[in-house]
Each structure stands twice: as C-alpha cells, then as structure tokens.
Amino acid sequence: MIDSIRRLIHDHQRFLLTTHIRPDGDALGSQLALGRFLTRLGKDVTLINSDPAPYNLGWLPGADAVEVFDGGLAQRERIHAADAVFILDVNAEERLGRLASAVRNAPGTKVLIDHHPDPEPWFDLHHARTNVSSTGELVYELIAAEDPGLIDADLATTLYTAIMTDTGSFRYSNTTPQVHRIVATLLERGGIEPAPIHTALFDTRTMESLRLLGKALETVTLVYDGAVGYMVVTQRMYRDTGTTSEDTEGFVGYVLSIESVRAALIFLETESGTKISFRSKGDTAVNGWARAFGGGGHPNAAGAYVRADLDQVVRDVIAAAPRYLDLVPASEANGALSPEDAAYLSSLLDLKTEPDSR
Numbered sequence: 227m228i229d230s231i232r233r234l235i236h237d238h239q240r241f242l243l244t245t246h247i248r249p250d251g252d253a254l255g256s257q258l259a260l261g262r263f264l265t266r267l268g269k270d271v272t273l274i275n276s277d278p279a280p281y282n283l284g285w286l287p288g289a290d291a292v293e294v295f296d297g298g299l300a301q302r303e304r305i306h307a308a309d310a311v312f313i314l315d316v317n318a319e320e321r322l323g324r325l326a327s328a329v330r331n332a333p334g335t336k337v338l339i340d341h342h343p344d345p346e347p348w349f350d351l352h353h354a355r356t357n358v359s360s361t362g363e364l365v366y367e368l369i370a371a372e373d374p375g376l377i378d379a380d381l382a383t384t385l386y387t388a389i390m391t392d393t394g395s396f397r398y399s400n401t402t403p404q405v406h407r408i409v410a411t412l413l414e415r416g417g418i419e420p421a422p423i424h425t426a427l428f429d430t431r432t433m434e435s436l437r438l439l440g441k442a443l444e445t446v447t448l449v450y451d452g453a454v455g456y457m458v459v460t461q462r463m464y465r466d467t468g469t470t471s472e473d474t475e476g477f478v479g480y481v482l483s484i485e486s487v488r489a490a491l492i493f494l495e496t497e498s499g500t501k502i503s504f505r506s507k508g509d510t511a512v513n514g515w516a517r518a519f520g521g522g523g524h525p526n527a528a529g530a531y532v533r534a535d536l537d538q539v540v541r542d543v544i545a546a547a548p549r550y551l552d553l554v555p556a557s558e559a560n561g562a563l564s565p566e567d568a569a570y571l572s573s574l575l576d577l578k579t580e581p582d583s584r
Contacts, residue, residue: 227352230351234309238310239270240334242332244312247322249280249283252315255283255384256315256339256361256364256385256388259365261273261288263381266376272305274293275292276323276324277294282426282427283427286384288380308334309335311332311335312337313329313349318346336348336349338351338353339354340364341361343522359389360389360400361388362384362389366412369381378416381416382417383416389408390420390424392527400524434473437469438473441466441467445459446481450553453488454553456481457477459471459492459493460536474494479505489507489551490505491504493540495536500534502516502529504528504530505527506526510526512526512527512528513525515543518546519542
C-alpha cells in the first residue's frame with residue numbers, strides 16, 4: 227500500500243492533512259512530519275485541525291502553520307480542492323470533530339495513516355497497522371521508502387516527538403527493537419538532541435499547573451488492594467487555579483508510579499461530561515476497559531468520554547474494573563467505592579446530598 231500512496235503523491239500537487247480532536251504528540255507530530263515531507267517534495271500542503279495544539283506541543287517545528295477549522299468558505303474551498311486528504315492517527319469520522327463532514331465529503335482521495343484497530347470503511351487508501359508503536363512510525367516508513375535523505379532536523383524532531391509520546395518515553399510494551407532503530411536514524415540524520423525535546427514536552431509547567439497538580443494529588447485513591455489507582459480533577463479546581471484541562475498533561479503518570487498500581491486513571495470533569503484517561507504497566511491491558519465506555523486506544527494507554535456526571539462515571543468505571551482486569555475481589559460488593567471514598571468524592575464535587583451509607 228505504501229507504493230500506491232507514493233504514486234498518489236507523485237501524481238498530484240495539493241494535499242490536505244488533518245488529525246483527531248485534542249491532538250496529542252503522535253497526532254500532531256505525525257501530521258507535521260508528513261507535511262514537512264510533502265513540502266520538501268515541492269507539494270502544496272494545507273494543515274487544518276478541529277482543535278489547536280496543546281501548550282506543550284505548540285513549539286514543534288511547523289505547528290504555527292496548522293489552522294484551526296472555523297467553518298468558513300476559504301477553508302472549505304481548500305479542503306474541496308485537495309487532490310488527496312491524509313487522515314492521521316484517527317480512523318473514525320466522529321473523532322475529527324467539526325472537520326468531520328468537510329473531510330468525509332471532500333472529493334479528493336482519502337488516505338488513512340493510523341495504528342488503531344477497526345477503521346471505518348470510507349478511506350480509499352490505507353497505511354495502517356496495529357502492531358506498530360505509533361502513527362509516527364508509519365509516517366517514517368513512508369518517508370524512508372521514498373527518500374530517507376529528506377529527513378532534516380525539523381522532520382526528525384516531529385517524528386521523534388510522535389514516537390516518544392506514544393511509547394511513553396519508550397517505556398510501553400510497544401517499544402520494539404525497530405522503534406529504537408528508527409529513533410537512531412532520526413537522531414543521526416536530523417542531528418537532534420533528545421533532552422531538549424523531552425524537557426519541552428514533559429518538564430515545563432506553569433505555577434498554575436503545579437497548583438492544580440497539588441489539588442489533583444490530594445484526590446488519589448487506591449482500590450482493589452492497591453492494584454488500581456485514580457485521581458479526579460473537577461471544574462472547580464480549574465477555576466480555583468486558573469487552569470484548563472491542558473494543564474493535566476502527565477498527571478495520571480503520578481498515579482501509575484505508585485508501586486502497587488497496575489492500572490491508573492484520571493477523571494476530568496468537563497462542562498458536558500467526563501473525560502477518562504487510562505494507563506497501565508506491563509501486560510495489564512486497559513483498552514478493553516475504555517471500549518466499554520465508548521472509548522478505546524492501546525493496551526497501555528487508552529481513553530474515553532462519557533456524557534454523565536463525574537461522580538457517577540467514577541463509580542461506574544471503577545466498579546467495572548474486574549470485568550477487564552485480573553484483580554483481587556474488592557472488599558465492597560461489585561467493586562463499589564467504600565463509604566469513605568464515596569464521601570470523599572462527594573466532598574470534591576460539592577454534592578448537596580449525603581453519600582450512600584450502605
């Protein structure tokens with residue numbers, strides 16, 4: 227399929243690249259890397275997403291060229307005029323956000339580059355496998371098949387970011403020998419240094435973000451004999467600290483770092499529901515757990531969004547854990563929160579009613 231995509235690139239001039247809502251490092255890094263590659267081939271490239279880059283990715287080379295979709299005529303005309311539309315790191319229309327219908331109805335060839343399972347059937351060409359670390363790895367394969375000499379510092383930086391973030395800084399089980407070979411090539415050809423990239427991604431926070439982290443750490447709760455841990459971030463916490471959900475990047479890792487914890491979650495209250503991020507260690511898979519709540523992802527990193535109140539989502543998700551993880555039976559029936567944990571959760575949410583005392 228790579229050869230078919232290469233022919234498409236050779237034979238056409240105008241390309242649109244997009245990725246999923248709330249882009250992460252793999253999504254934006256892959257998009258920018260492919261855009262840089264096409265630009266170096268002399269192609270006309272348009273980058274449009276539904277959401278802006280998060281604060282810790284806005285420094286990436288080329289990120290300032292990514293437009294946020296506004297629904298206007300000018301952007302719609304460019305989407306319609308594209309000879310091909312590349313959809314990266316997402317294989318479901320809904321996850322394209324406000325761009326979804328414009329992309330789906332565009333006359334250009336739709337090309338999927340992605341490593342998630344179960345793609346929808348509307349793509350014309352695919353470079354997609356689930357046994358790779360990241361979409362960045364697939365973009366690298368395409369570039370290497372064409373001309374690895376095109377890898378410069380900017381391209382290497384964006385691909386390195388894509389691969390590093392989706393492998394958990396090379397900690398997850400999807401970190402294969404091939405991943406390290408690719409990264410070595412990026413370091414050599416791009417002449418880049420890993421340390422500044424890691425610092426920009428993970429070691430730069432505002433004072434407000436640290437205050438939010440302090441509040442979030444106070445909510446950390448362990449259940450199932452310490453095998454599962456979670457934290458909660460409420461809308462009130464954002465207001466009190468002057469932060470947003472972007473400032474929670476990396477928070478769940480603190481829960482996962484607890485020695486006994488095999489699976490960690492963070493519940494983020496939004497205006498219309500609850501966002502959940504799942505992380506795990508080793509062979510403890512959490513993507514099935516996430517799928518049960520309308521989400522999905524990878525064995526060690528997954529997510530879901532539930533349109534329900536935070537307290538109910540926490541109760542339901544935690545109670546469901548034994549169906550997807552090999553856990554010691556909880557002391558409470560059906561994995562329900564203990565009265566103490568329920569009372570604590572209620573206090574976080576400023577609930578008006580008393581917690582169930584059963």
